[in-house]
Structure formats: structure tokens, C-alpha cells
Amino acid sequence: MALYSEKVMDHFRNPRNVGVIEDADGVGEVGNAKCGDIMKMYLKIDNDIITDVKFETFGCGSAIASSSMATELIKGKPVSEAMALTNKAVAEALDGLPDYKMHCSVLAEEAIRSALKDYERKQRGEDVPEEKQHDEDKDENRFCCCTTDTAGE
Ligand code: FES
Numbered sequence: 001m002a003l004y005s006e007k008v009m010d011h012f013r014n015p016r017n018v019g020v021i022e023d024a025d026g027v028g029e030v031g032n033a034k035c036g037d038i039m040k041m042y043l044k045i046d047n048d049i050i051t052d053v054k055f056e057t058f059g060c061g062s063a064i065a066s067s068s069m070a071t072e073l074i075k076g077k078p079v080s081e082a083m084a085l086t087n088k089a090v091a092e093a094l095d096g097l098p099d100y101k102m103h104c105s106v107l108a109e110e111a112i113r114s115a116l117k118d119y120e121r122k123q124r125g126e127d128v129p130e131e132k133q134h135d136e137d138k139d140e141n142r143f144c145c146c147t148t149d150t151a152g153e
Contacts, residue, residue, distance in 0.1 A: 005095035011065035019054040028114025039107045041115040062104035070108035
């Protein structure tokens with residue numbers, strides 16, 4: 001049996017929603033301090049609905065496929081549904097990830113949550129400088145073995 005599902009390979013080779021939203025309503029960045037993997041999510045939200053989402057990932061193929069699938073899963077959905085998205089749901093939508101690659105899907109869940117938290121902070125009128133948007137407490141206890149970059153695509 002192949003290590004990666006066809007869906008993983010498809011989303012890795014043709015990632016959806018890669019890029020930047022300049023006037024995003026919420027931006028979230030999470031990373032792994034040990035290996036340097038970084039995932040950044042940008043959200044456009046209108047009337048509680050996620051109308052657009054883009055990502056940049058500096059990470060492995062599973063991280064790119066997870067980011068891509070996660071953006072597809074939350075686009076057009078209410079904020080509450082996006083907030084409830086789990087890495088398990090992302091991995092299932094990809095028809096599975098190898099056990100040792102499950103942590104890559106966690107990065108997608110956390111990047112979306114971080115962007116949603118940023119959106120909620122902005123809704124409350126709290127302005128967060130971009131350099132503080134990186135969710136540093138999520139950086140610990142992960143490991144990584146390889147990197148591929150979607151930034152600049
Ligand atoms: Fe997958 Fe680093 S994010 S190995």
C-alpha cells in the first residue's frame with residue numbers, strides 16, 4: 001500500500017488556496033521552533049462566514065496537503081465550524097496520514113485557530129502587531145524531518 005493517499009499527493013502537488021490576503025480579517029502563524037516549519041493562514045470573514053482563506057506553508061508535503069485540505073474544509077463555513085475543525089478531520093478528509101505525520105495536520109488546525117483568535121481580537125478592537133501574531137506557545141514538542149516551501153507560489 002502506498003504511504004500517502006492519492007488525495008494527499010493531489011493536495012501536495014496542486015495545493016489549493018496558496019497565497020496571501022493583504023487585507024485579511026484574521027492572520028495566524030504557528031511553527032515548530034525545532035525544525036523551522038511555519039504555517040501562516042489568512043482569513044476573510046464576512047457576516048460570520050469565512051469568505052476567503054489563503055495559506056503559506058514552509059514545511060513537509062503532509063503539512064502542505066493538510067493546509068490545502070483545511071482551507072477547503074473551512075471556506076464558506078461559519079466561524080464556529082472553523083473553530084471546531086480538528087486535525088483528525090483534516091487527516092480523514094485526506095484519506096489518512098501515516099501516524100508519524102499526524103503532527104503535520106496539527107499545524108493546520110492550530111494555524112486556523114490562531115487566525116480565528118486574531119479575528120476575534122480585532123473584533124474586540126484589540127490591535128495585535130503582526131510580529132505578535134505568531135503563536136509561540138504552540139511551537140514546543142513537535143519534531144520535523146523535511147521541508148518544502150509553498151511561499152511565493
Ligand atoms: Fe511535517 Fe514538519 S510539518 S514533518
